[in-house]
Amino acid sequence: MRVEYINPFVEAAFSVLKEVLRIEIKRGELYLKSVSQPVLGVTAIVGLAGDVEGRVLFDMGEATAIKIASAMNGELMKKFDDLAKATITELANMITAQAVTKLHELGFEFDLTPPAIFTGDNMEVTDTGIEALIVPIEMEFGKIEINVAIREKN
Amino acid sequence: MKTKQDFPNINQRPPDGRKESGKPYRVLIVDDSMFVTKQIEQILTSEGFDVAATAENGQDGLEKYKELYPNVDLVTMDITMPVMDGVTSLEKIIEFDKEAKIIMISALGKQDLVKKSLLLGAKNYIVKPLDRKKVLERVLMTLKKQ
Amino acid sequence: MSSIYSDYDTMESEESEAEREEKQAKIDFKMVTFSLADRAYGLDIMCVKEISKADRFTMVPNTPFYVEGVYNLRGEIIPIINMRRMFHLEEVERKKGELANILILRIEESIIGVIVDRIENVIGLDSSTIQPRHPLFTDINMKYIHGIVETGDKLYVILDADRIFGDEQGLAEIRQSGQQEHADKETTGGKATEKKEAAVGKKKADNIDQDFLFIKDTLATFAQFYVDETNQAWVEHRLPEWKSMRKAGKENVQLMNPEDALLFLKPFYSACTGRLWDEAQRDGFLSLLSSMKRNSFKVWNPGTGKGSEAFSIAAILRVAYPDARIKVWACDMDLLAISAAPSMSWNKADIPQYMSSSGFMAEATGGGYQFVPALKDLLYFEYHDVRHGSALPDLDIIVARDIISFYDAAEKARLLEYFSDRLSAGGLLVLGDNETVHARGWRRIEGKKIAGYLNEKS
Numbered sequence: 047m048r049v050e051y052i053n054p055f056v057e058a059a060f061s062v063l064k065e066v067l068r069i070e071i072k073r074g075e076l077y078l079k080s081v082s083q084p085v086l087g088v089t090a091i092v093g094l095a096g097d098v099e100g101r102v103l104f105d106m107g108e109a110t111a112i113k114i115a116s117a118m119n120g121e122l123m124k125k126f127d128d129l130a131k132a133t134i135t136e137l138a139n140m141i142t143a144q145a146v147t148k149l150h151e152l153g154f155e156f157d158l159t160p161p162a163i164f165t166g167d168n169m170e171v172t173d174t175g176i177e178a179l180i181v182p183i184e185m186e187f188g189k190i191e192i193n194v195a196i197r198e199k200n
Numbered sequence: 201m202k203t204k205q206d207f208p209n210i211n212q213r214p215p216d217g218r219k220e221s222g223k224p225y226r227v228l229i230v231d232d233s234m235f236v237t238k239q240i241e242q243i244l245t246s247e248g249f250d251v252a253a254t255a256e257n258g259q260d261g262l263e264k265y266k267e268l269y270p271n272v273d274l275v276t277m278d279i280t281m282p283v284m285d286g287v288t289s290l291e292k293i294i295e296f297d298k299e300a301k302i303i304m305i306s307a308l309g310k311q312d313l314v315k316k317s318l319l320l321g322a323k324n325y326i327v328k329p330l331d332r333k334k335v336l337e338r339v340l341m342t343l344k345k346q
Numbered sequence: 347m348s349s350i351y352s353d354y355d356t357m358e359s360e361e362s363e364a365e366r367e368e369k370q371a372k373i374d375f376k377m378v379t380f381s382l383a384d385r386a387y388g389l390d391i392m393c394v395k396e397i398s399k400a401d402r403f404t405m406v407p408n409t410p411f412y413v414e415g416v417y418n419l420r421g422e423i424i425p426i427i428n429m430r431r432m433f434h435l436e437e438v439e440r441k442k443g444e445l446a447n448i449l450i451l452r453i454e455e456s457i458i459g460v461i462v463d464r465i466e467n468v469i470g471l472d473s474s475t476i477q478p479r480h481p482l483f484t485d486i487n488m489k490y491i492h493g494i495v496e497t498g499d500k501l502y503v504i505l506d507a508d509r510i511f512g513d514e515q516g517l518a519e520i521r522q523s524g525q526q527e528h529a530d531k532e533t534t535g536g537k538a539t540e541k542k543e544a545a546v547g548k549k550k551a552d553n554i555d556q557d558f559l560f561i562k563d564t565l566a567t568f569a570q571f572y573v574d575e576t577n578q579a580w581v582e583h584r585l586p587e588w589k590s591m592r593k594a595g596k597e598n599v600q601l602m603n604p605e606d607a608l609l610f611l612k613p614f615y616s617a618c619t620g621r622l623w624d625e626a627q628r629d630g631f632l633s634l635l636s637s638m639k640r641n642s643f644k645v646w647n648p649g650t651g652k653g654s655e656a657f658s659i660a661a662i663l664r665v666a667y668p669d670a671r672i673k674v675w676a677c678d679m680d681l682l683a684i685s686a687a688p689s690m691s692w693n694k695a696d697i698p699q700y701m702s703s704s705g706f707m708a709e710a711t712g713g714g715y716q717f718v719p720a721l722k723d724l725l726y727f728e729y730h731d732v733r734h735g736s737a738l739p740d741l742d743i744i745v746a747r748d749i750i751s752f753y754d755a756a757e758k759a760r761l762l763e764y765f766s767d768r769l770s771a772g773g774l775l776v777l778g779d780n781e782t783v784h785a786r787g788w789r790r791i792e793g794k795k796i797a798g799y800l801n802e803k804s
Contacts, residue, residue: 049685049727066329076681080434080734119238132234139233139307140329147309158309160280177734197737198726 074182090138093159100196110188215248230261258289568607630796653687
């Protein structure tokens, strides 16, 4: 992945999660994966368009997703219902939007496409075969794997 | 999420959501995210606003506005929505009622669309993530301005 | 509505009811479907001879890593390919006694067997419904895919058997060695093969320095440096001087830890490693370009570290060919190093004269010198693992110095194959000063104190 794209995603994830969840966020070491099937249980995807094509995946376990949704809604949620799904989708959107804004400032014309969310029962995410950058995020709610795959439109 | 009930009675001030007449301001929330809609609803109802209706896309928003008119004081309008986006909906609502008070709700990075909306007649905008203070401030600013 | 739409409307209605019905019934393509790592695939039935189940394959040495062995199919010895290995998917151990599912294919004149997870059924469809391949739907190399089709609520990736298995020469060789191996096994029940291999092994050991074998092992263990024909000559040359050096210092000749390995490898690294290329390196590089067209250079520079190499290549090309279209893609797996590359700056003392006077460098805020935007714009730095495929266009030059030696035999072969695939015909590969290629498809050319390899694919 182009090096200039990396920091905006890492910083956006950090800053939005901190602001929205108000708990300690830790970043694990970045690494690269060749095939990037999401595996943890709940995945939110935001597409990227413009100068590039690609997508950002937010992959997490269901328990973590429920905890995050609960924190964001200010109420204890018991299951991963439609409201919880909408909440995680919105989180994915906010993080990606902030990253894209930083990228605009750097001169890269990216655009977001509407987010989608997938859970274990309908996990039909076919992948692009493009290498992905993994940004592991750790916090008391559990871990989130942010998985970014971007290809230049030559 | 703290609501009015959490605050002690000492500073009894009239809720922001009430007009001078005592009646609540009526708000239409147009957003495709259940979560954002709920957030705005919670913030506003805790201050005495009346959420008259919600809509999931610009088309639905336009129709509901026409139904509610003239008993609708404010619209919060998400920018990116399916079927009809917020900017188009804004345009059409203003065509229908040029006094309509519409606040755009946008994710970071949609500056161009926000600018366009303001030029088309939106009164204000709020950038996500939303917090109580920001939302109430902008809403009241918009309602009190003549 | 514009006229385009009205044209389309009239076209639609012109098609008669009968024509439309006929279209629906047309089945002119049949495929055998199978699954591999939870994905659904299809192969043209024309190339599938039969389906089989088997579990005992005869191992054949010196075959590509994806060949599991050979099999006796009613008297004919055929190579058996493990599809998961071929597509670099995670391998699944077969339980004891569990038979593998095999598709027997006829590719050109050869018969081969291919192990898949599960063979499903035969599906007929209209070939016009097959979509062209698109990177969005696959995680195996796109060139192996004929197309994508959706039928019966499932998405199938149709593979191009000829492109995947069509290496006539390679398969014939495998079959020949396989026949010998198999014959041995049949006559003496396996012991003959073992004895033969042991005898050969012993002879080899007698001829090669025992020290060399140990150094080879420890270089791999401590420095991830793999010795084979690409760099063996250098190791053999280095060994005696290393030995005398160590003996003089009363130290062990053997490599006991990573530090020893790095010390042994110190002279291996190419000239100007980690630095901007000097005049000699520039002249050598340019001398290799004489056979290439001068108006456009698409360069890939894997393993560029902090970028000195990539910047050097871009600057040298730009100065030598002021009007050419130049683009240099540079990557590395060291995140810290490659992240620093775009904003890299150098001390004046470390900048060769020809570069500082080129006009492409300017003082940077905070001291040191950087390349000007006009030059920087020619470069594209990526955090990337070369073992994962990437979407590079057809390249003119690949500069991969001291990279392939740090990959084991299987990955090295894959990398070289990838280099060959990505380079245009006649494209140039520059390896490390002490690396050589002996594989088919590469023609060595000599330049000024440097060698390169031209891609000889048809």
